[in-house]
Amino acid sequence: MSLNNQVILITGAGGGLGGTAALALAKQGAQVVLLDKSIPKLEKIYDAIVNAGGPEPVMYPFDLAGATEAQYQDMADAIEQRYGALQGLLHSAAELTAYTPIAIHKTQDWGHTLNVNLNAAFLLSRVLLPVLQKSAHASIVFTSDSAARKSQAYSGAFGVSKIALEGFAKILAEELEAGGKIRVNTLVPGPVNSPLRKKVYPAEDKSTLPEMDSLAPIYCYLFDAASLGITGQIIDAQNFTL
Template sequence: MPLTNQVILITGAGGGLGSTAALELAKHGAHIVLLDKNIAKLEAVYDAIMNVNAVSEPVMYPFDLAGANENEYQELADKIEQKYGSLQGILHSAVEFSAFSPVATHKTKDWGHTLNVNLNAPFLLCRVLLPVLQKSAHASIVFTTDSFVRKAPAYAGAYGVSLIALEGFAKILADEHEAFGKIRVNTLIPGPVDSPLRKRAYPAEDKGKLPSMKSLAPIYLYLFGSESIGVTGQAIDARTFYL
């Protein structure tokens, strides 16, 4: 299996895209660290992985990205290093979205919470886990963004601001590590897919016309597999992705 001996941490592992990626990567041999604050959802993904006879048992790590302090982030990194010695991948799939709304009525609490989950948490995770990633011959960091907010449309609010900034952060991080050739950093743009987030954002849309979340499986395998070694600083759009 192409991902055997690869340890990959997935945030938002209980969500639609996170669980889809976790199952697909596990089926191809990866050892998955499932990170989510919802324990029931973590258990469901854990069971799904075990039911497909994955090579290795996943690890559930209940974690509140918005509520955790810096010491708790560092503790997570320390535990991963102690258990595995190194880390080969991080998929930032956790996302906070409440509703599209005008800036004039955006609540301060919602603004801060959204930026904490969508932007600050990826920064903190990368900062504490970079030393663990650097112990691998090759490692992949993948951020997840949204095609809709890339043009900074009206009413995108904190959701839009955080994901626009996240894509910029990904490019900065990729540029910092490109010369070393060990850690590649890319952004995945899933495009419209039949996901739980899409249902909340566009409740009146006919979801039967959208691609399924499973359609993203080849992209996840590519981004964490050997074929993408050397590919860094890219925004990869699922709608135009071809192997």
């Protein structure tokens, strides 16, 4: 139980990777705050954690794209009031409408995707930094995509958001490194049998892909003491060994 007494907030906790991370971290004793706009999905991962014997999680229904700055701040204030400090923040929420040529990319889809994948990560990180800094050590983990560094055709707003997110994570890591309290890293999960992967590659043979729970050890590593001092890194799950 290497994460006992650690409070970790997870966005997109009702999704495939977010739920996988939430369950893995809770099994190690973490008190997880589950953030997602879908209450049924939150309830599903809540039940999975409780049934696995993890600490009872907290569900926080929240629309990353639609929330105001004041609502983001209210969330941060509520977490500080309840826990006093925060030891982890996992940005796992992702929006991908479809792979689309730029020539026909809808403006509404472009804006919504950037709001969820990039702007929300900025806002949430900013309002939670004071709460994270109240911990002796804390970890922020962003979730990118293996296509980000390839600038893959048709990846549209999703591809742009992940390219920008990796840059944002590096800037934040450099700004916080001197303080020695908060480490910031980016996880590239690689091809796994996730709902998002199924949406992008519906004809792919998913039996050849690793299951999502294969990422559990990496999620635990990024939030437990083993990763202290590791910051500003892009960690590719396919090439990473513990």
